[in-house]
């Protein structure tokens with residue numbers, strides 16, 4: 389009898405928090421894709437634990453995330469997060485969204501990486517912006533994720549409220565290092581070549597003291613540590629206007645604080661015509677410097693207006709899963725396979741094939757149709 393060789397299995401521990409409304413619908417599709425990766429790569433095992441966060445946790449436990457779930461997240465290799473919130477928890481204190489903020493803080497997931505790309509040429513038509521302006525858009529918002537107004541001390545009284553918008557230099561410095569790392573990864577040509585991409589730092593240094601600190605510290609970090617990377621500064625309000633008027637102007641990296649990053653990354657959805665294709669990774673390390681824990685969630689929210697109908701676009705959650713494989717597990721080949729599968733499926737229409745797009749992209753396919761088509765494409769790519 390010949391000796392059997394067995395490949396050692398690497399196990400990755402993932403905490404899955406499906407969330408509220410469309411969260412579970414899109415997380416289901418992402419997990420189907422993960423099954424396919426596992427099927428095609430027998431040496432990889434993705435151990436999954438499920439728990440509650442958001443409104444569903446308030447209903448079950450009275451809080452948006454329990455200390456036990458925060459501990460589970462901290463001891464996992466990564467968290468797959470479905471969006472949280474909804475009108476039924478409007479009066480709840482704390483609210484579902486604060487569970488996500490607690491999770492970001494607990495994992496110290498300080499860098500929120502939010503790429504925006506018109507994924508395939510035939511998607512330019514989904515944008516409300518003129519095709520010739522939107523074609524070729526490719527930028528990455530790097531948003532500081534654990535500081536600023538979202539985490540500052542709050543006063544909440546009946547007739548008076550405030551949120552302290554505070555930054556320390558170290559928080560700006562580490563975010564700047566992530567922006568620089570992403571600039572090197574994406575490159576000036578958007579495919580890793582041509583030298584590092586331009587970094588656009590966005591702030592309100594004309595009004596906010598925290599904005600002046602942001603600008604000063606960012607400039608110092610780039611002067612000292614990344615003199616080869618071109619750094620430009622743009623006030624956040626005019627940046628918002630220019631992103632719509634001339635989206636390719638900011639091709640490269642947008643380096644910004646928590647509040648502006650939240651808003652500017654939703655403008656990305658206005659550029660692509662939908663939030664349904666925009667992923668995000670909230671990580672606790674510098675990309676390229678090894679494995680780190682992270683929270684992988686779409687840019688979009690729980691979309692209560694379309695939940696339960698089987699029409700939500702699962703692409704953002706599936707691309708967030710690809711980011712998990714890339715940043716938390718360093719499985720770049722498998723991450724690229726998922727990204728290529730998504731573009732292949734979305735491009736079917738452009739190539740005269742079947743239209744496998746959800747309603748937000750002008751199609752009639754269901755959430756599961758899109759998820760299944762991406763699974764088939766991943767299987768085909770990884771089986772080669």
Ligand SMILES: NC(=O)C1=CN([C@@H]2O[C@H](COP(=O)(O)OP(=O)(O)OC[C@H]3O[C@@H](n4cnc5c(N)ncnc54)[C@H](O)[C@@H]3O)[C@@H](O)[C@H]2O)C=CC1
Pocket residue numbers: 470471472473474475485488662663664665685686687688689690691692693694699700701702704748
């Ligand atoms: N990461 C998270 O958990 C986040 C949660 N939220 C919460 O989500 C709830 C709803 O917030 P909204 O302001 O309505 O923002 P939203 O992002 O949920 O929805 C905005 C619009 O985009 C559409 N949309 C979003 N994702 C889509 C997808 N995958 N496919 C097709 N269409 C999609 C929705 O139908 C809606 O018309 C709120 O409670 C909010 O606080 C908002 C943002 C992030």
Ligand SMILES: CC(C)CC(=O)C(=O)O
Pocket residue numbers: 485486488489650687
């Ligand atoms: C805590 C979230 C609801 C904030 C948000 O909108 C986001 O992170 O995109």
Ligand SMILES: [Mg+2]
Pocket residue numbers: 650651654687
């Ligand atoms: Mg947001």
